[in-house]
Amino acid sequence: MSEERIERLLARLPLEDRVRLLTGETAWKLYALPEIGLRQMTVSDGPIGVRGVTEQRLSSAQLPAPSAMAATWDAELIADLGRIMAAEAVAKAADVVLAPVVNLQRTPVAGRHFECFSEDPLLSGRMATAFVEAVQAEGVGVCVKHFVGNDSETERTSYVARIAPRALREVYLAPFEQVVRDGKPWMVMAAYNAVDDGVESSPATEHDRLLAGVLKGEWGFDGVVVSDWLATKSTVESARTGLDLVMPGPGGPWREHLLAAVRGGEVPEKAIDEKVRRLLRLAERVGALDGTPPAAPRNSGDDPATVATLRSAAARATVVLRNETSLLPLRPDIQRIALIGANALDPFVQGGGSAHVVPPHVASPLAEIARAFPDAEVTAHRGGTTRRHLPLLDGGAFDGGAFEIEVLDAAGSVVQRRTESAPWSGRVTELPDAADTVRVRTTLRPTAPGDHLVEVAPVGRHHVSVDGRTLSESERIAGPEVVLDSSANHPEGVTTAVEITEPRDVEVIAEVQAVTPGSFVRFAHVEVRHQEPGPSVEDEIAEAVAAARRADVAVVVVGTNDETESEGWDRPHLDLPGRQNDLVRRVAEVNDRTVVVVNAGAPVLLPWLDEVPAALWWWLPGQEAGGSLADVLTGAVEPTGRLPWTLPARAADVPVPHAIPVDGVVDYAEGLDVGHRGWDRLGRVPAREFGFGLGYSTWQYGDAVQTGPRQVTVPVVNTGARRAREVVQAYLTAPGQDRPVRWLAGFAAVEVDPGAAAAVAVDVPQRAFEMWDESAGIWRIPAGEYILQVGRSSRDLRSSVRITVETAS
Template identity: 55%
Template sequence: MTPRPTSSVETFAPADVTTRLGTEAAIEQLVGALDLEGKVRLLTGETAWRLYADDRIGLRTMAVSDGPVGVRGTGEVPGETSLLFPSPSAVSATWDTALASRLGSLFAAEARRHGVDVVLAPQVNLQRTPVAGRHYECYSEDPLLTSAISGHVIAAMQAGGVGACLKHFVANDSETQRTEYLAQVDERTLREVYLAPFEHAVREVGVWTVMAAYNQVDDGVLAAPATEHTHLLRDVLKDEWGFDGVVISDWLATRRTAESANGGLDLVMPGPGGPWEDRLVAAVRSGQVDESVIDDKVRRVLLLALRVGALAELAPEPAPPAADHTLLRELAARATVVVRDENHHLPLDGAAVRRVALIGPNAFEAFVQGGGSAHVNAAHVVSPAEGLRAALPHAEVTVLRGGDARRYAPDLDVAGRACDPRTGQPGLRISTLDAAGTVLASRVATGWDGWERELPDDAACVLVEATVHLVEPGEHRIGLGTVGVWSFEVDGQVVGRGERTAGAEVVLDSSVNNPDDDPVVVLVGAPRDVALRATLQNIRAQAYGSFARGVLRHALPGPSVDDEIAAAVEAAAQADLVVVVVGTNDEVESEGWDRPSLALPGRQDDLVARVLAVAPDAVVVVNAGAPVLLPWLETARTVLWTWFPGEECGNALADVLLGATEPAGRLPWTLPASEADVPGPPARPRADGVLEYSEGVHVGYRGWELTGARPAAEFGHGLGWTTWQYDDATVVEETAESVVLAVDVTNVGPRRGTEVVQVYLEAPEGDALDRPVRWLAGFATVQADAGDRVTVTVRVARRAFETWDVIAHRWVTPPGTYLFRVGRSVRDLRLATATDR
């Protein structure tokens, strides 16, 4: 952690001032110690990941870090590694708020280890469509479940002295044209669905920071970029909800000076650069922005500093170390959903297993996280093979890929295969050109990470040239990953071109993995050389400087997919335990784009079908963060959903298969049986850039209930490894604020297990409002031994009954008799009771 600069103004030693005057007066005194330039300086980042310090008021720098699946760090430590958590969807799949709190405490401990004060998490945008690129980063398609799980993560993180940053405010639900589109959402839908997790975190939890999104929002009151949306940021978030924290821009999202300053934004990231700094000082001096607006922003930044210890005489002690790997292993196992378990096949008898066939592209290589800014560098990831071999030391474990499911070829081996076409020297020729094509600089790089940084002001593009030696006979796949204005030539022929200028915010994370790329296939009989030439756009990126980015790719010839599947089938036929691990990866699910379809990549469906034909008891494991189609589902006897499980992937899988930990997960979203059945909100913006939320409040399972279509697995589904009987549900307490239900359930299965009791609400008969058929109103998780009957208490808050009145602009409860439906999922409903409101 960077040491806090010693205060040079004794009068304003924060610890003394706070003790003497109280927090509000202390902060006011600190604000008064700064001139206009000093105040404005605090409102833009010093770097991409740090805020400015100010010795005059005893303020040390504050560090921020990406963090939905782990605290990535600031990038200041070369090779820095982080704990890699299960994806947020996996956390929600536990439906366990106590487990979410434990994860929040681990977030705080990890942040303190990295010297980070604010973690840019959680992401509480709802999973509006299953093809959304960042679906895996979100918690659920339901606002109540999202609010409950994320709220406990936030509370525990902040109890450890680390700020949570709630993102992305709001209606940031598409990666297609993500910096440009206008989300058109009616007022009621926005309030009841998309704003609900934000409101909960602000009003009930007290989150310290909120991130304003890239997109524009039309809420029926104002159509404006999220970073300058006066109605949402100022009127709703700050005035109505009483948010006292900092509104941070998404990175490079702020476009205009006075509009964003007056609109409610408090902090522009990254820095230096951007539309504030000197321009904001000038806007104040010219009367476009009142200085009182600046003072309010500074108060908020200083309150954040006080909360995280950046204004204390000593920085707070790091959060106590947690049993980190143990928790991550437990969480990944407990989040696992038993989608199907015919004949109660699980758990397996490990002692009887002698020969294991571990099959599938996601068994061959561990895919444990999605792509984009959430990506962290884990010190070690336990693969499925490693986990099973450790758990079954007496067994022979054979691993077969069954075909490649990666979208892209690996990075080109520059040192081993490429040479400068001019000199023959090993490496790539990298030249910087101006708009006229004049070479400004040129060099040969024997190792290149795909970035050419610190380009001069007059640079227009970067030219990458190489002669690549191809020796192995067969099909070589060659490609280029980049965005923006680019061209790619192979042996003098243009094989790919991009015409649309890219902004920096598009390029910084995963968008270099352009999903439209088609690799060039080069057939090799005898050894030959291939000439590559890539032209890359100069991206001007404020705090990040000017750079070009591109990745040359090359895949060696390999066995055909048919041959790989045949080998897998042969191994399956000879094994006494077959585990097939299929799924997606960080090239499919990522920030930067939305998925083109829900199909598993490659020929994984063929692989599963062929294996099941010879090994019908095979355990099929789906390793994906978001829904995928499973056309073979009814054929498989045992199907597990393991999410993006984080670094303890293999150990957690072994624990589930062999009975060390119950796979107690329940789906936090709906699993479609076909894409045609998915209720029809547009997943991507129209040609005019408008993303219309025409489905209204019928998001996720609510849309499925409205259409009556049958999914492959419904919201809330999960079998666990025991059986539950629902005996009785009774309303035991009614107040103006809530209704409490007591639900009696009995574990009638053979072993101790976990049940998630789910309570859904149905509107009174004759309700004229367009309300969902039913909606989640409360839930509780309970454990019981075999044969035990337990009583579960579920509290249903007043808000569950309310709807937003678009005329009066307030919450109202339509009178009548509300029906509670109680059960194991939105469609497996066992009991009913009612209340009058």
């Protein structure tokens, strides 16, 4: 009946209305057609939370980053987080969440590495499927992205991903195929980049073989294919393939030209009908055709049940990298704890870019650890800044002042005035159409004697003066690229020293361009940063080391920050920012009970990893950061995480060290050997391998036995002193075949009391045995002997069985 209803509605629509539906009305909303009962639908960014429409500026639950989700290797927990995501979408009146990202972590320097689940296609697909099913079961759509080959940020809107057909099928399309076939998402996003699959080289929004042939035809996807924002550059070429919806609106190549292209015979009308049919199907699925308007958007994310789930998830995702002498969990009778590190005082809870949400709160590590150890003295010490930029100007240097903002038109007349209080992001949005320049003025009144550093960082054309002197000026116009390059959120600045001998006013005036990247957004951006005279980084490290010497336990939190991991740019290296490696080593020298906590989404080099007693990978933990860390340190929650990617020991060993295009092309020359497969192929030893994680117990494995055509069962015994969870991983190898050295074929988990045993059955999907036959264009299972190895990680394999395939199929 649903399809019949859609056909009836479609038949009522004139061509003009059908074409209008295929471009967004705004950046986040689609057109309504009240005459057929279609209300406006809203989409929202959402990999780690549902932001809602940008101008709403509402709080929303902030989940751990997707890599942390994947580190749980727990589909049930992912489903719990999916249900939270769906509830947040309802709170923000969003019909579709633009998540999950199922692109693979091809290189560890990729800027959106933290937004992806894993370097492995099977793990990515399993986690994404659990998430999609849970969200959509609540009547909220998901948009799986970015289809396909959008695995890095450098030139991401223009590069050509050159991927051989077999690698494309077996590796990069694999997680998309799994989630489309099993999770049945209601929307898929076509990527910015082009794809050269050896037969067709086209932008992802125009790739007929991938969109119409594979996604819609072969896999049977019946939802909406939407473009990434500003990705569609053509009218006829994109409209004749599988793309259904161009975002954002208003405007764009379809809104301006598609009607004429249909009337001129360049685009078949039946293609328009098929696109509208899919949009109406989406509308029915999310309730946009039932006459019920969504509730008003509201603040959310602080419901007690939500808080508890997010806290538990972040703790369970934490990976124990090292735990010599069983230092962890910490004894409850500790008297003095030194909490050290810039990320301990200000944890990095979410990466930059479109994943960003405003949480209702961020649980402080200091407060939560102090609460967890009520009888201990807990002190906090930064140990030096890790940031390249100065901190944003805060209220302390204002002496009651504020930012005065004037919006000017091209003639220099003021068309709007507003004020902002500190600390302020520096971003001016919701500009009137006449806006040409934005003037920002503020007056500092520093009181501390000495040299105060003032840094002003504008985007685009500008003139900046500090203390009556021109600091910087430029006529360079910022174009559409700035909305797609998140470095515009942390622009480079110019710094000057202002000498203060007694309190006085220091005036900062910045006139900056009103940037118009597209019809859907206009903004101006200028950050004002300030640093008072104070101790040097060396002074702060020395103070932290002294505190560590006095403490029973030193907890050092190191990591990245929002200048490091973000959509919009790839990292230039894998080093921790600042002098954090020096800090760790100097603390460990004076305290042999040092726990190092790594607060990062993507791999970083840890040259001291095997020198410290204990180390944890804490990810980007989301709003319940502090509570999750306290639960891990006390042992209230076992950190059951397993690495969903490989942790390098040396940058030189990374199989795919970067993804810098050469003549506009990113060549996926590693073929099938992405991630841990590449490490195995090259015979290199990482710091910690894919799948690694110690947990808080020890495990004994028995001999695996084959218990089904594609099933292996292995007995495990919890030989530790507490109830614990084990993730049994199964890897296939096929001697003599043109396959990776080994590949993840399945996994299963079990929770067992101390001293107890369990038989863990791991099912292996048929696809794990199959390989893509390029010449025939089909999947085949080669005859021969396969070895299925089971163990605790990709390199800690405890037992194996041999499976013989007599006849190729």
